[in-house]
Amino acid sequence: xxxxxxxxxxxxxxxSGNLLETAFILYLVATLFFGGGIRENRGRDKNAGPNxxxxxxxxxxxxxxxxxxxxxxxxxxxxxxxxxxxxxxFTTFFGMMLxxxxxxxxxxxxxxxxxxxxxxxxxxxxxxxxMFPSDISPLIPSLNSHWLYIHVTTAAIGQxxxxxxxxxxxxxxxxxxxxxxxGKRSFWLEAIMYTLILAVGFMFVTTAFSVADYKADFNWIxxxxxxxxxxxxxxxLVGPHxxxxxxxxxxxxxxxxxxxxxxxxxxxxxxxxITGTILYWVIRLIFRKRISTLLKPLVKKVNLDLIDExxxxxxxxxxxxxxxxxxxxxxxxxxIAWTRFWGWDPKEVWALITFLFYAAFLHLxxxxxxxxxxxAWLAVIGFAIIMFNLIAxxxxxxxxxxxxx
Amino acid sequence: MKExxxxxxHVNPPGTILCEACGLALTEEAQKETLHxxxxxxxxxxxxxYNKSIIDKIWNFFSSVKVGIWLIVITLTASSLGTLLxxxxxxxxxxxxxxxxxxxxxxxxxxxxxxxxHDLYSSWWYLLLIASIxxxxxxxxxxxxxxxxxxxxxxxxxxxxxxxxxxRLYKRVEATSQTNQDFELVKQRLKEKRYNIREDDGxxxxxxxxxxxxxxxxxxxxxxxxxxxxxxxxxxxxxxDEELWLRDGEIKxxxxxxxxxxxxxxxxxxxLYDKEKDKQVYGAALDRVxxxxxxxxxxxxxxERSPDTTIGDNDNLTKIxxxxxxxxxxxxxxxxxxxxIDYKLDEFKTMTFNFLKKANEEIKGEVTIDLFDPQxxxxxxKGYKVELLGYYPDFxxxxxxxxxxxxxxxxxxxxxxxxxxxxxxxxxxKSFTAIRQTLEPLGETEYKMTFKGITxxxxxALIVRKDLTLWILGIGGAIFMLGVIQGSxxxxxxxxLQRIKGDVLIAAHTNKNxxxxxxxxxxxxxxTTIPEPEDQNDKKSDNNxxxx
Numbered sequence: 001x002x003x004x005x006x007x008x009x010x011x012x013x014x015x016s017g018n019l020l021e022t023a024f025i026l027y028l029v030a031t032l033f034f035g036g037g038i039r040e041n042r043g044r045d046k047n048a049g050p051n052x053x054x055x056x057x058x059x060x061x062x063x064x065x066x067x068x069x070x071x072x073x074x075x076x077x078x079x080x081x082x083x084x085x086x087x088x089x090f091t092t093f094f095g096m097m098l099x100x101x102x103x104x105x106x107x108x109x110x111x112x113x114x115x116x117x118x119x120x121x122x123x124x125x126x127x128x129x130x131m132f133p134s135d136i137s138p139l140i141p142s143l144n145s146h147w148l149y150i151h152v153t154t155a156a157i158g159q160x161x162x163x164x165x166x167x168x169x170x171x172x173x174x175x176x177x178x179x180x181x182x183g184k185r186s187f188w189l190e191a192i193m194y195t196l197i198l199a200v201g202f203m204f205v206t207t208a209f210s211v212a213d214y215k216a217d218f219n220w221i222x223x224x225x226x227x228x229x230x231x232x233x234x235x236x237l238v239g240p241h242x243x244x245x246x247x248x249x250x251x252x253x254x255x256x257x258x259x260x261x262x263x264x265x266x267x268x269x270x271x272x273x274i275t276g277t278i279l280y281w282v283i284r285l286i287f288r289k290r291i292s293t294l295l296k297p298l299v300k301k302v303n304l305d306l307i308d309e310x311x312x313x314x315x316x317x318x319x320x321x322x323x324x325x326x327x328x329x330x331x332x333x334x335x336i337a338w339t340r341f342w343g344w345d346p347k348e349v350w351a352l353i354t355f356l357f358y359a360a361f362l363h364l365x366x367x368x369x370x371x372x373x374x375x376a377w378l379a380v381i382g383f384a385i386i387m388f389n390l391i392a393x394x395x396x397x398x399x400x401x402x403x404x405x
Numbered sequence: 406m407k408e409x410x411x412x413x414x415h416v417n418p419p420g421t422i423l424c425e426a427c428g429l430a431l432t433e434e435a436q437k438e439t440l441h442x443x444x445x446x447x448x449x450x451x452x453x454x455y456n457k458s459i460i461d462k463i464w465n466f467f468s469s470v471k472v473g474i475w476l477i478v479i480t481l482t483a484s485s486l487g488t489l490l491x492x493x494x495x496x497x498x499x500x501x502x503x504x505x506x507x508x509x510x511x512x513x514x515x516x517x518x519x520x521x522x523h524d525l526y527s528s529w530w531y532l533l534l535i536a537s538i539x540x541x542x543x544x545x546x547x548x549x550x551x552x553x554x555x556x557x558x559x560x561x562x563x564x565x566x567x568x569x570x571x572x573r574l575y576k577r578v579e580a581t582s583q584t585n586q587d588f589e590l591v592k593q594r595l596k597e598k599r600y601n602i603r604e605d606d607g608x609x610x611x612x613x614x615x616x617x618x619x620x621x622x623x624x625x626x627x628x629x630x631x632x633x634x635x636x637x638x639x640x641x642x643x644x645x646d647e648e649l650w651l652r653d654g655e656i657k658x659x660x661x662x663x664x665x666x667x668x669x670x671x672x673x674x675x676x677l678y679d680k681e682k683d684k685q686v687y688g689a690a691l692d693r694v695x696x697x698x699x700x701x702x703x704x705x706x707x708x709e710r711s712p713d714t715t716i717g718d719n720d721n722l723t724k725i726x727x728x729x730x731x732x733x734x735x736x737x738x739x740x741x742x743x744x745x746i747d748y749k750l751d752e753f754k755t756m757t758f759n760f761l762k763k764a765n766e767e768i769k770g771e772v773t774i775d776l777f778d779p780q781x782x783x784x785x786x787k788g789y790k791v792e793l794l795g796y797y798p799d800f801x802x803x804x805x806x807x808x809x810x811x812x813x814x815x816x817x818x819x820x821x822x823x824x825x826x827x828x829x830x831x832x833x834x835k836s837f838t839a840i841r842q843t844l845e846p847l848g849e850t851e852y853k854m855t856f857k858g859i860t861x862x863x864x865x866a867l868i869v870r871k872d873l874t875l876w877i878l879g880i881g882g883a884i885f886m887l888g889v890i891q892g893s894x895x896x897x898x899x900x901x902l903q904r905i906k907g908d909v910l911i912a913a914h915t916n917k918n919x920x921x922x923x924x925x926x927x928x929x930x931x932x933t934t935i936p937e938p939e940d941q942n943d944k945k946s947d948n949n950x951x952x953x
């Protein structure tokens with residue numbers, strides 16, 4: 001009996017994984033249709049409403065979203081707890097909620113362009129999530145509480161809605177900035193594009209070496225003088241402190257890092273930079289244009305005032321949700337699980353920073369001088385803070401939330 | 406400064422820019438504007454009116470949103486610095502922070518410690534920043550709320566022509582024969598859209614969502630209450646935070662409860678995930694990371710000590726309840742909460758030694774020492790006796806004078822100095838016995854103590870908390886959330902429809918979400934002769950205001 005149930009559960013996990021993949025593919029298809037919608041819209045009457053391409057696109061987006069909701073529910077049933085307990089689960093959920101937030105905003109403003117960029121960012125998030133182990137992990141005692149899904153999902157939904165303002169911001173900048181001119185504005189806009197390509201580079205290189213099943217082990221000495229083994233999944237360009245290659249026929253690095261630096265992570269960063277940069281320049285050489293220039297046609301018909309309002313609206317909708325999930329629910333749970341509602345753990349501090357940043361954003365919006373392009377840049381910084389909280393705080397700054405890694 | 410009487414007859418407080426009642430521009434600057442700044446309805450704010458005394462200056466400084474934003478930005482930047490290295494409460498407890506930061510993080514660590522960043526969030530300057538934000542919240546809110554409230558309360562339906570003309574959404578056309586009919590139609594539609602409609606002399610003011618204008622002030626009140634709650638923690642008696650270690654079977658007074666409560670730990674249990682018994686889907690993850698703790702909990706009994714019994718007397722205790730404390734499920738009683746926080750498995754409890762003769766290994770007796778309650782001597786009968794001359798629960802080596810050292814009173818590495826008395830040696834032979842180590846400091850002995858066995862027990866770590874500020878923080882948080890929702894999810898919209906000198910004037914204002922307002926007006930005016938108002942911002946994009 002138990003065996004049978006076990007097998008059913010495994011099938012459920014399998015099915016849930018398939019639904020996630022289906023969702024990803026549907027998002028990709030929907031992106032193309034939104035692109036078609038923009039093409040079709042040229043020369044169309046402004047008040048004619050969405051064209052057929054857009055209607056199909058939003059339909060496929062909703063289908064993808066439902067498929068991902070299916071993934072979420074099945075995984076919840078199979079795992080016995082809300083699938084938001086590690087990096088893989090949290091990041092896919094974040095991606096899903098970004099799509100959800102976009103769907104809501106779409107029905108308010110009917111913007112195809114927003115669809116393209118929101119779906120691309122969602123797909124990047126989901127792809128990034130898949131770089132982490134996707135096994136269903138058992139909960140450690142402190143996570144074993146209803147507050148897990150109450151706090152984590154609300155915080156993620158808040159962050160996803162806030163991230164939509166970044167999507168709107170990028171569209172605003174692509175439209176308003178002359179990408180071919182020299183200067184700070186076009187440089188930094190291109191830097192955003194480059195960063196997104198780096199993310200693609202990271203996934204590309206991780207997947208490539210994972211498919212090739214690359215593995216090299218090193219003996220090394222940590223900062224307390226203890227001997228340890230580090231297992232590299234990418235060829236080591238930099239080795240660990242006093243590292244000694246123990247796997248045969250693998251790349252032996254020329255330099256070793258001091259003990260204080262996490263050499264394995266640094267190695268991934270270097271590979272990401274190399275691959276991303278190559279990818280970036282390949283695109284530039286093929287099209288002989290900056291990426292921001294390449295994307296210009298997509299934003300040609302965008303109304304700047306409208307997209308500015310979409311960005312502001314996203315912050316207005318997302319800010320209360322984030323405050324509730326990321327701070328208030330977080331404090332209630334921390335009081336129950338960790339005995340104190342606030343303990344200056346890095347994740348807590350960065351949630352506070354996110355909150356303060358968007359609070360500053362909302363106050364700046366009181367003056368017209370900060371509408372438009374300045375707002376758009378702020379939205380980009382806000383997203384950078386959210387990503388920092390997701391990636392760096394979990395993986396680099398040690399703290400109580402590090403279990404997520 | 407004097408009160409300003411407008412030509413419409415309304416008396417405005419000193420410093421008013423637009424008449425509260427009719428909206429006429431009262432200052433020269435306002436008359437020159439092509440669009441009104443409607444954020445605070447042109448009301449008389451104290452900060453914009455007085456600037457003489459020192460109080461005025463302080464008031465004006467903190468009433469500025471710009472200052473508020475700077476405070477927020479400085480605070481968030483400072484906060485981020487504290488996450489670069491672990492804060493002092495997260496480093497191991499038994500080390501000196503000064504050396505820890507230098508040892509672990511080198512020069513950067515030393516600098517971090519010297520600058521006080523290791524305890525950044527309790528530093529005077531960080532607390533000062535938070536306090537300044539609090540002051541800014543209060544002053545900004547009062548400076549704006551009072552005049553804004555007055556202006557919205559005193560507004561009349563019929564506005565001055567100049568007021569309408571300087572709204573962002575505005576249009577003026579000639580009236581037609583259909584106008585009256587259309588007014589009625591629009592009025593009907595406005596009602597359906599749940600506008601409050603006021604009429605005066607054929608003019609119409611439709612308004613909805615005014616309460617959303619109070620959202621920011623409500624959420625600021627919530628924040629202030631929250632900050633006050635945070636400060637109250639420093640009032641004695643409001644806050645208790647103590648740690649309590651209990652071994653299996655141990656009974657102790659709960660610290661921080663004025664010796665009123667006593668807790669007994671009947672048994673501590675820790676459970677790991679089991680690949681066989683638990684969900685099979687965890688298998689892969691367990692294979693990857695190894696053992697994962699599933700739960701840990703203490704079976705406890707809570708007692709109350711009656712006030713007249715002496716401290717330490719555990720005989721006259723009243724049992725209050727039995728409970729299981731586990732992570733996420735604290736034991737609560739009388740404003741206190743006891744949390745499961747940590748544990749220690751297999752702590753040494755007793756050690757047993759054989760007393761034997763070296764020559765023939767003949768066992769003369771057995772000594773069992775309770776590591777928490779060692780006796781001075783153990784009589785084995787027949788002239789055999791063991792005296793315990795020294796006990797070192799956490800033996801860490803010998804001092805220069807040869808004296809054995811102990812690090813703590815916890816039996817992590819127990820060591821003993823025995824005096825073995827036998828019929829052959831009535832004065833005894835000395836033996837120093839530690840785990841895997843026997844020394845005979847005063848020469849070779851005939852007898853020896855050999856290790857036979859050990860028993861262990863578990864210990865549970867609990868945290869005792871009392872926090873009487875929680876309900877204040879809760880109220881503050883709830884008010885904050887209500888205010889934020891009130892201000893974010895509703896908009897304050899007004900539409901004016903007026904007839905002046907045979908013309909129809911339409912103007913509209915919202916505090917945010919202009920696109921939505923325009924769409925709503927489009928629906929309201931559909932198939933009428935009243936034109937949609939134009940967005941005057943589209944014409945003048947250079948109308949940049951500064952933040953004050």
